Amino acid sequence: MSQDRADRLEPALVRMIAVILLGGILGILNSTMASVATGTLAHEFGTSLNTISWTSTGFLLAVCAMIPFTSWAVDRFGSKRMWLIGLTLFLAASLLCAAAWDVGSLIVFRALQGVAAGILDPLVLVLLARAAGPARAGRVMGLMGVVLSLGPVLGPIAGGAVLQSLSWRWMFLLGLPIGLIALLLAVKVVPTDQPAGPEQPRVRLDVIGLALLGPGFAVLVLAMTQSAEQGAFAVWQVLLPLILGAVMLIGYAAHALRAGNKAPLIDLRLFKNTSFTASVTVMTLSGLATFASLFALPLYYQQAHGHGTLVAGLLVAPVGLGAALAMPMAGALSDRMGSRGLAQGGAVVAALGGFALTQVGADTFELWPSLAALVMGLGLGFVGAPTMGSLYRTLPMHLVPQGSSVLYMLNQLGAGIGIALVTVILKTVGGDDVMRGIHGVYWFAIATLAVLLVATLFLPGKVEAPPAPVEEVAPVEQGAPAAH
Secondary structure, eight states: OOHHHHHSOOHHHHHHHHHHHHHHHHHHHHHHHHHTTHHHHHHHHTOOHHHHTHHHHHHHHHHHHHHHHHHHHHHHHOHHHHHHHHHHHHHHHHHHHHTOOSHHHHHHHHHHHHHHHHHHHHHHHHHHHHHHOGGGHHHHHHHHHHHHHHHHHHHHHHHHHHHHHSOTTHHHHTHHHHHHHHHHHHHHHSOOOOOOOTTSOOOOOOHHHHHHHHHHHHHHHHHHHHHHHHTOSSSHHHHHHHHHHHHHHHHHHHHHTOTTOSSOSSOGGGGGSHHHHHHHHHHHHHHHHHHHHHHHHHHIIIIITOOOHHHHHHHHHHHHHHHHHHHHHHHHHHHHHOSHHHHHHHHHHHHHHHHHHTSOOTTSOTHHHHHHHHHHHHHHHHHHHHHHHHHHHHSOGGGHHHHHHHHHHHHHHHHHHHHHHHHHHIIIIITTOHHHHHHHHHHHHHHHHHHHHHHGGGSOOOOOSOOOOOSSSOOOOSOSOOOO
């Protein structure tokens, strides 16, 4: 059989990928649409911006807290069953959000949406990785990258369009038909795997680990969001959750590495594998640089050029469009060439795009920053898809749920850190000078990409054969691998 034919995606796999991505985009679109409605919601409910911001913060914290549980539940109950539960819960929570009668009920229902997203988001990676296998991980993760890239850009555009002509409740109602279609198709298309049965060892839920890991990450993300709101790090609203989160994660590490603990929620011995550690480090730094850019660029168009929210959102689209164009190509190439060279080239290209954005001014014609943003997006796309492919070529199948949870939690933390640092840079470096602050943000993005470039040195190079299971990580007794 020729290499081209061996690498070809079968029609059944293509249908499955499409259905999974349809469900996976729900959480991304919904969270980013809601982010542009803060002012509208504060006015509708007669409350402060700080209070209404908890509709987004509560969603994000619930996502982070739920992800570690999902890594255990997928092997205990089966990935298809958990996927259907997540979709059903998300649809119910969306309907409740649309029916919210006061700010308190909206915050609670948004947190419930976050619980559902905490099931769906890591499961997207698990389902795709298991369906693709190591040989086609890059290609399939490249398709996944299209959703990850376009979601944060399309969400604010869609949210702005809805708010201009419809009630805020339609932000939550518009996702219902998409979610319902994704649910009905998933029943038919997503293959049924086998959860741990009576003949297989069932691992108890690591309750102590669950109480420390998910909330610990959530509290760290809370510290980052508070830093963005306060515009500083050295305030109690930031330091208190930062210290608490650090203590909880240190406590989890001690618990997970305890000699008698044979089944921690996330096995930290994963990080003994250099390729895995490099992959999650690169993805975290990539998320940091991406969200820094997506946060700063609309401010440039709004404050320097005087554009409204919708126009600014449209002008930011080249970042996501560039990444969406690059990821499928880069992912497919990485299955044959390996990840290291592609990610290194992508980091250099993204840094060049960032450098161009340090040269724009208030009177720069909008075409030039748009082209620079496109170049930056293309570069980040060549970093993202090969690196995700590398991660799933590194992991044996029974550790895919845990690896996906680690990747997603660190990516969320990187995004939170990126937005917090951008806020601080704009305040401390920029002050009253908007352009100086914007330039400072992109110099920070370039520095982040430089560190990322060093981390890519530890990614695997050319792929010559499917990798053997990781020897450094002893198999965790999570039950037999799910059929796929």
